[in-house]
Amino acid sequence: MFPLLMQVTMPFILVIAAAVTVYLVYPMDRRSVISLGGILIGVWAVEALGVATGFPFGTYMFTDQLGWSIVSVPIVIPFLRLLVIAASDAAVGHFFGRLSSVLVALVATLLTFFMEFAADSLDLWHWRTRFPPASSYAGWFVITLASTLLLRDTSERNTELRLPAHIYIGLVIYFCITFIGMKSGLITL
Numbered sequence: 001m002f003p004l005l006m007q008v009t010m011p012f013i014l015v016i017a018a019a020v021t022v023y024l025v026y027p028m029d030r031r032s033v034i035s036l037g038g039i040l041i042g043v044w045a046v047e048a049l050g051v052a053t054g055f056p057f058g059t060y061m062f063t064d065q066l067g068w069s070i071v072s073v074p075i076v077i078p079f080l081r082l083l084v085i086a087a088s089d090a091a092v093g094h095f096f097g098r099l100s101s102v103l104v105a106l107v108a109t110l111l112t113f114f115m116e117f118a119a120d121s122l123d124l125w126h127w128r129t130r131f132p133p134a135s136s137y138a139g140w141f142v143i144t145l146a147s148t149l150l151l152r153d154t155s156e157r158n159t160e161l162r163l164p165a166h167i168y169i170g171l172v173i174y175f176c177i178t179f180i181g182m183k184s185g186l187i188t189l
Helices: 002-025 028-051 077-096 103-121 134-154 161-184
Strands: 059-062 126-129
Touching: 002 077, 028 059, 059 103, 059 134, 077 103, 077 161, 103 126, 103 134, 103 161, 126 161, 134 161
Parallel strands: none
Antiparallel strands: 059 126
8 A cells, every 4th residue: 555655646745845945945036937947857858868878877767656757757857856956955055055056066966875775775766787876976966066057047046945954954864764774674665
């Protein structure tokens, strides 16, 4: 029962979490919405390229756990990446008080590290190799950096970032507990 419930609800939860986090971090003016839409399309396109060719992330495949797909990429994946970008931007802004796009990309890449292992444990996607290749992290660093620079150019980040910054912390804790719990057998689906 639980795996079916998780499979049905996870895409909706991720889209809602992304929308709420983005709303809390960036003002919803015309330029921001266009930039965010461009990031969603760009992330989907890079994922489609990655699944088809292995570039830039390495060889991997998504399972059907994340719902509907277009060209083997679940529709929810760009929203998940947008959630990571917005939460990372909020964490850097709240905890460091800086506007460093490079630091945002590093913090997002750290979250991606934890997310990759949890995703494999949750049967969301799998790598051909035992571990995700370094090119995956380098690719997400570059994509996050470019996305953050675009957002810096087209929108102002909101000043009250406490809640979305803690969403970042919650994501890291969730992915760590999921990976450790499932690999140790303490958590089963």
